[in-house]
Amino acid sequence: MWLVIDNGGHAVKSGLPDAMRTAATEAHKAALEHARQQPKGPGPVDGNDRQQQADEEKRELAAAALRRAADSTVLTVPNCTARGKKDTRGGAVLVGQDTEKPPSDNEDVAGRLLFTRSLERGYLINLDTQQLVWEQTIERFDLSGAVTGLVLTTPAFVPQEIQTATEDLVRSNLGIKRLLTVHPAQLAARDADAGPFCIVVDAGFSFTHVVPLMDGRVFEQAVRRIDVGGKLLTNYLRELVSYGQVNLQDETQIVDVMKRQICYVSTNIDADLAALALLERQPGLPVRERIPLVDRHALEARFTRRYVLPDFQTIMEGYPLPPNTEPEEVLHLRDQMLALRGECFMVPELLFEPSNLGMRQAGLVQVIQDVVDLCPRELRPILRKNILLTGGSTLFPNFAKRLSNDLGDAYNVRHVPDPIRGVCMAGRHFAPAEVEQDQQTQNQPSAVGS
Numbered sequence: 001m002w003l004v005i006d007n008g009g010h011a012v013k014s015g016l017p018d019a020m021r022t023a024a025t026e027a028h029k030a031a032l033e034h035a036r037q038q039p040k041g042p043g044p045v046d047g048n049d050r051q052q053q054a055d056e057e058k059r060e061l062a063a064a065a066l067r068r069a070a071d072s073t074v075l076t077v078p079n080c081t082a083r084g085k086k087d088t089r090g091g092a093v094l095v096g097q098d099t100e101k102p103p104s105d106n107e108d109v110a111g112r113l114l115f116t117r118s119l120e121r122g123y124l125i126n127l128d129t130q131q132l133v134w135e136q137t138i139e140r141f142d143l144s145g146a147v148t149g150l151v152l153t154t155p156a157f158v159p160q161e162i163q164t165a166t167e168d169l170v171r172s173n174l175g176i177k178r179l180l181t182v183h184p185a186q187l188a189a190r191d192a193d194a195g196p197f198c199i200v201v202d203a204g205f206s207f208t209h210v211v212p213l214m215d216g217r218v219f220e221q222a223v224r225r226i227d228v229g230g231k232l233l234t235n236y237l238r239e240l241v242s243y244g245q246v247n248l249q250d251e252t253q254i255v256d257v258m259k260r261q262i263c264y265v266s267t268n269i270d271a272d273l274a275a276l277a278l279l280e281r282q283p284g285l286p287v288r289e290r291i292p293l294v295d296r297h298a299l300e301a302r303f304t305r306r307y308v309l310p311d312f313q314t315i316m317e318g319y320p321l322p323p324n325t326e327p328e329e330v331l332h333l334r335d336q337m338l339a340l341r342g343e344c345f346m347v348p349e350l351l352f353e354p355s356n357l358g359m360r361q362a363g364l365v366q367v368i369q370d371v372v373d374l375c376p377r378e379l380r381p382i383l384r385k386n387i388l389l390t391g392g393s394t395l396f397p398n399f400a401k402r403l404s405n406d407l408g409d410a411y412n413v414r415h416v417p418d419p420i421r422g423v424c425m426a427g428r429h430f431a432p433a434e435v436e437q438d439q440q441t442q443n444q445p446s447a448v449g450s
């Protein structure tokens with residue numbers, strides 16, 4: 001049995017290749033069709049309760065089968081382990097999925113958690129952690145001991161030592177005999193049906209990569225990386241909020257959720273910064289020099305995002321307040337509330353201007369232009385018209401619009417259909433000869449159960 005894993009620094013996305021899901025899907029379809037043909041609504045008037053109950057059970061089975069089919073599309077598991085910060089005796093370790101909701105009755109993992117990620121700076125470094133997360137993934141598919149082949153996404157330029165250690169982990173520790181590595185950009189392009197020549201911009205957790213594909217293959221000498229990804233953006237927001245308002249230094253998870261909910265990309269950064277500066281100058285100006293109240297309110301409404309932090313007693317998850325909420329309505333929440341303005345767009349702005357944080361690197365627009373210029377001249381017009389966006393950090397509102405504006409009319413920018421799970425989804429359609437062969441063998445009656 002083959003498994004497909006898109007091994008992200010933030011999360012492992014996994015699924016079964018299409019060929020292997022076909023039989024299960026067919027069974028689900030048959031169950032649904034059967035249920036559909038059964039009479040609906042009130043039961044038979046002749047009082048045949050048993051028939052009615054049997055039909056009801058079939059309908060429930062079909063619905064459960066459908067839910068399982070949907071669940072098994074792509075499984076997402078955080079690529080980390082965690083232990084309690086106060087745990088000094090090496091107690092329970094939470095793995096992958098369990099790090100999201102630690103059991104409340106286990107004192108080892110009560111309170112704050114210390115996370116260990118399998119990937120550091122985009123490379124698989126912590127092999128023990130990776131093994132635990134992959135084992136959990138395999139278990140979740142109910143496939144312990146049954147996986148014989150792995151399609152694994154691996155970025156370009158992985159040092160040979162890491163490559164060897166990964167292969168060793170797969171073969172020796174997990175007992176998976178066949179390993180097929182593939183660059184995530186190739187799968188993202190498949191997900192978008194982009195054709196053989198395109199440029200994939202992958203802004204995920206660790207970094208942002210700009211990867212040109214020529215004839216479907218990675219054109220390695222032109223690949224470029226910006227050292228900004230979702231992790232850095234979350235940390236930056238955490239610093240800004242902690243110095244400006246509330247200390248959230250130990251609350252990376254909360255800040256990560258907040259970032260996804262309230263940050264956005266400015267489509268005109270100079271104009272937005274000027275308008276914000278004007279707004280912030282107002283209280284210090286003599287009354288006659290202030291802008292009219294109505295304009296001030298309009299600017300306030302445009303730039304201010306109010307966010308309610310969780311207290312884990314009555315509010316379990318943070319949430320943004322709707323823009324038109326009156327202050328009196330939320331008076332009772334004032335100790336839990338943040339008001340953010342420039343932070344909301346200055347955080348994702350790092351992708352476009354890493355020098356804002358003192359990094360000596362070009363921003364996304366410049367890097368894309370450089371990558372195009374490193375490709376063969378005759379292909380550049382095609383590449384410019386086929387820029388694909390993938391990775392969770394491209395999901396900020398206005399991301400594609402800003403990139404498109406800044407790159408100009410010669411470029412065409414679009415998201416892949418599913419920027420987070422698309423790579424894994426395309427991997428499931430990826431049918432290397434070995435996968436097909438493997439499946440054929442499994443389908444032969446003689447091989448069943450052997």
Ligand SMILES: Nc1ncnc2c1ncn2[C@@H]1O[C@H](COP(=O)(O)OP(=O)(O)OP(=O)(O)O)[C@@H](O)[C@H]1O
Nearest residue numbers: 008009010011204205206230231391392393395396
């Ligand atoms: N709606 C969103 N808006 C902004 N950022 C988001 C959104 N959804 C997810 N992210 C960010 O995307 C990042 C995860 O993206 P993704 O799943 O593509 O990374 P990954 O594949 O695990 O990591 P990498 O590509 O670096 O190996 C996280 O930092 C998360 O905060």
